[in-house]
Amino acid sequence: MHPSHFTVILLFALFASTVFGITMRDTPRRMFRYGAYCFVLFVGSVIVLSWVMFLIAR
């Protein structure tokens, strides 16, 4: 199995955010919101850091 790097990031963010959301909050609504927040932060930080590394490498 050889997924693309971005696919790996999406899978990692999805699973980690699910566990974070369930374990760090009390109510289902807050769990979902915190999980979505973590997912956006995971993926967003990867995209930003990727662009930073791209610009540094030029």
Next chain:
Amino acid sequence: MPTTPNKPAAGKQSQQGFVYLPLIAGWLVPGAGHFLLGKWIRGALLAVSIIAMFVLGLAMQGKLYTSAQDILDLLGVAGDLGSGLLYFVSRAIGLGGTPVQTTVADYGTKFIVVAGLLNIIAAVDAHNLRTGRKSS
């Protein structure tokens, strides 16, 4: 002077029985600690997330840490052990023994370690629910 106890009734009820059972069950089998507490949906989501992460790690030809040659290997072993029975069964049937040769395989190794760490978080969450430290 009022003599009403500070803890709610649910907290008193949660002190009955072996209080570490959800912690141990949750470590051995992902999601089992929440299943024991009747949190079926949470347990299922945790189980799917952690097991999928572990299996995907193996499918990406990630490595299972088996011995500690240095401090980083020791941390890898500690992370892998968090997966409980998944780790022991995988080792017993010879999975995760190939050396890492590609970038994706290195990602797979990290998936396996993080799955173990997430499982520890989930097991501690089940323990907190059991003791009443977490309300719901």
